Amino acid sequence: MKMKSALALLVAGLLMLVLPAVHAASEDGSDSVIWGKVKTALVGERTVIDDEAGTVVELEAPVRAEDAAVVPIAIHTRQLPGGVHVTRLHLVIDENPSPIGGTFTFAPLAGRADIETRVRIEAYSWVRALAETSDGKVYMARRFVKASGGCSAPAGKDREEALARMGKLKLRVEDDAVAGQPSAVQLMISHPNSSGLAMDQLTRLFVPPHFVRRVDVTYAGKPVMSADVDFSISENPNFRFYFVPEGPGELKAEIVDSQDLHFESSVAIKPEMRGS
Template sequence: MLGAGLAHAATPEAYDPWPGLVQDIFKSRPIHDGSGVIAIEMPYRAEDAAIVPVTLRSKLAPDDGRRMLSITIVIDQNPAPMAARFELGPDANVMEISTRVRVNNYTDVHAVAELSDGQLYVAKTYVKASGGCSAPAARNADEARGRLGQMRYRQFKRPGAAGGAREAQIMIGHPNNSGLQMDQITQLYIPAFFVNELRLWQDDSLLLAIEGGISLSEDPNIRFTYASNGAKRFRAEAKDTGGHTFRNEWKIDDPGM
């Protein structure tokens, strides 16, 4: 019994990467409890570690004088922990963002919001998933090349939404290779190749500017709410690590929808 007790006492605690990530990603800035500022929603146990849904939601009250400037998703145990950073357009009133990410190990996932008061606020959740960054691509190489840079835009009706909120979705055909996936034929690792920048506008007013990494899933998919400014066009521009730039725009038939 004594020996068992000593062995238990000598077992090191699980390593927590979060303090080091605060230093590396946020330059050791103070980060406050964000329970009244930002919410993050993910499944506790993911069905597919390569496409784990995540939703970010502002909890700021309508009469709060502060504005959310950006939200950063950090998947603590991933090889490249910063999954995405969303810069919110100054007049877009983006209140909710959903996307899909890869999760490589059981991990905490943090959402860090920067507000117009100059402070950072954090919320976190825990996800049980493994192998998402090394999972084989869902599409073969030829199909992925054929879809490269193809964009689709959808707009959704939100009857009775507070403040006239709109909801839209942008989808980009791209393998978003993580650099950790193996070619099943050559048995060689496929080089990292992913969308690292995406910008969205209604007419010339910025809605979202997104910095992405290897943790965003194949065929990046961003769904978000925003306030319409009566624009007639929705525009998108994406760039990837291979030096490609993809652009598209769509007519908004009923901007007041």
């Protein structure tokens, strides 16, 4: 009996400790049912560490989206002591029709597990960046973004022109590549990246979905970064990331879309040697 009440007291005490934190998290609406499901799908039962201080992962997103169909997002990561680093990033937009916008996997050649892209946001939503580290932990940065209707903007605004240009890629290294240093790369893919349109009762129109689903970037034949993405990424998907050139080689991007169309582009890199 005594034991039991002591236990109860302990439990109550623990609850007191835990409750304020739980309360704070649900008060800002970030503990949604959708998020619970997405979390389990992405990282199973692992604890997600809310990285408010940005120790491992930081998410840049506007408070209010200017154009909900083109919301710039940047995810920055840091290494932890002991060589622990980020191997994978997940981008989640809770309120989108398909909340998991992308999963980005970084090989050692990436040098830095950072990604910038642009997304569509359908409704006022939490946007999250989940970072999986090499020691098996999961960190999360999140921002609330006020946006609406991003997914329903007609692809291309000028559809014929968008379709005529589909599959054109632009791949460029932003500055002169330096051997052994992470260099920023921009990859632009001309593609409607459309969620499609279910049979519309009003107009009887039907537009099938058509979006980029896979991006693989290699350097001299070795993996740098790969991405599994969907139509939460804006029309004309745009990615900025890093790679570390060691010697001369070819930087190559290969794209596969939801209709199994393949596109690729490559650029020859001759890094400068510096500091030797």
